[in-house]
Amino acid sequence: MFGKPHSIEIEIAPDGTMESTVDGVAGPNCHELTLWLEQLGTVVEDRPTDEFYQMDGLANGLTLGY
Amino acid sequence: MSKYRKIAVEFKDEGALRAALQDVAEQVGIEFEEGQDVHLYGYQGDVRPETAQFVIRRQHVGGAANDVGFARQPDGSYVLIISDYDQSVLRNSHTFNMGNRRAILDGVKQRYAYHATMNAAIAQGYSVTETAMDDGTIRMQLVRAY
Numbered sequence: 284m285f286g287k288p289h290s291i292e293i294e295i296a297p298d299g300t301m302e303s304t305v306d307g308v309a310g311p312n313c314h315e316l317t318l319w320l321e322q323l324g325t326v327v328e329d330r331p332t333d334e335f336y337q338m339d340g341l342a343n344g345l346t347l348g349y
Numbered sequence: 350m351s352k353y354r355k356i357a358v359e360f361k362d363e364g365a366l367r368a369a370l371q372d373v374a375e376q377v378g379i380e381f382e383e384g385q386d387v388h389l390y391g392y393q394g395d396v397r398p399e400t401a402q403f404v405i406r407r408q409h410v411g412g413a414a415n416d417v418g419f420a421r422q423p424d425g426s427y428v429l430i431i432s433d434y435d436q437s438v439l440r441n442s443h444t445f446n447m448g449n450r451r452a453i454l455d456g457v458k459q460r461y462a463y464h465a466t467m468n469a470a471i472a473q474g475y476s477v478t479e480t481a482m483d484d485g486t487i488r489m490q491l492v493r494a495y
Contacts, residue, residue, distance in 0.1 A: 290492045291475070293466055297485035299458025301356045301466070317354060319473055323465050328355035 289316060358462045360427035365468055366419060369460035370403055377452050379409035389416040389430060399430050410435065411448015429454070463487050 289307035296302075303320055305313040360366050370381045386400040392413050401418025410417055418430040431454075438445040439454070463479075466489060470477050475491040482488055 286495055288492075288494045290490060291470075293489040293491065295459050295462045295466070295487040295489070297459055298455045299358060299462050301358055301462045303354045303356070319469055320354065320356060320466075323361070323462070323469060324356045324358040326354060327357045330354075 289313070291317060291320075293320075358458065358465065360419060360429075360461060361425065362461075362465045362468060363421075363425075363427070365461050365464035366403065366427055366457075368464040369457050370405075370419075372460040373453055373456040376456060377409075377449050379405065379449060379453070381405045381409075387418070389418050391415045391432070392434075401430050402427070405453060409449060410453065411438070411450050412446050414438075414448060414450065417453065459485075459487065463489070 287308055289305060291303055291305050293301060293303045301323070303317060305316055308316060367383070373379075374381055382404045383402060384404075385402065387402065387404045389397045389399045389401060389404060390407065391397055392407055392415050397416070399418065399420070401420040403419040405417045407414040407416050414435055415432040417435065419427045420430050421427055435450060438447065439450055442451070467477060470489070470491050473493070474495075475493045478490045478492075480488045480490075
């Protein structure tokens with residue numbers, strides 16, 4: 284969600300393979316935060332970690348449809 | 350941690366590609382040329398029909414190598430121009446003398462990913478810290494307070 288502090292960790296292997304993970308944002312909103320990273324190339328693997336399935340706080344009333 | 354994504358980087362940022370080539374040229378101790386439609390040459394000095402904007406001449410690539418180039422496409426991205434022979438060397442490192450092929454190609458990919466990510470991250474308002482890992486991996490930590 285925009286407006287929340289967060290960090291993104293990126294690892295670039297010696298062969299140029301790049302992986303990214305987002306910290307500090309639960310739920311599908313973190314996807315929006317890394318859309319710009321997709322512009323760097325082609326996404327070859329994209330999976331949520333456990334935190335993805337958590338509610339992003341009750342205050343915003345978000346309900347996940349997954 | 351809530352998102353995991355693996356991205357195959359494409360050469361879309363000309364500035365990042367140039368910076369990557371400069372890094373690799375320094376690391377490996379080679380040179381590259383930049384220009385409009387620079388012709389590539391084969392291992393016997395024969396001019397090839399292919400042209401590119403960035404070219405690494407064959408003597409910098411390795412024994413019996415052909416020139417390697419990065420050619421601009423109509424959409425502004427760049428593609429790697431490399432001969433079948435040099436690709437076969439890369440696939441058969443136990444048979445052939447690799448020369449600088451692996452160092453050049455992997456190096457350009459890694460340094461390009463680094464520069465392209467840095468450019469985009471700064472444009473997105475992130476502050477970036479980086480760490481060089483023992484295994485050669487570059488770790489970048491991007492932080493934004495909003």
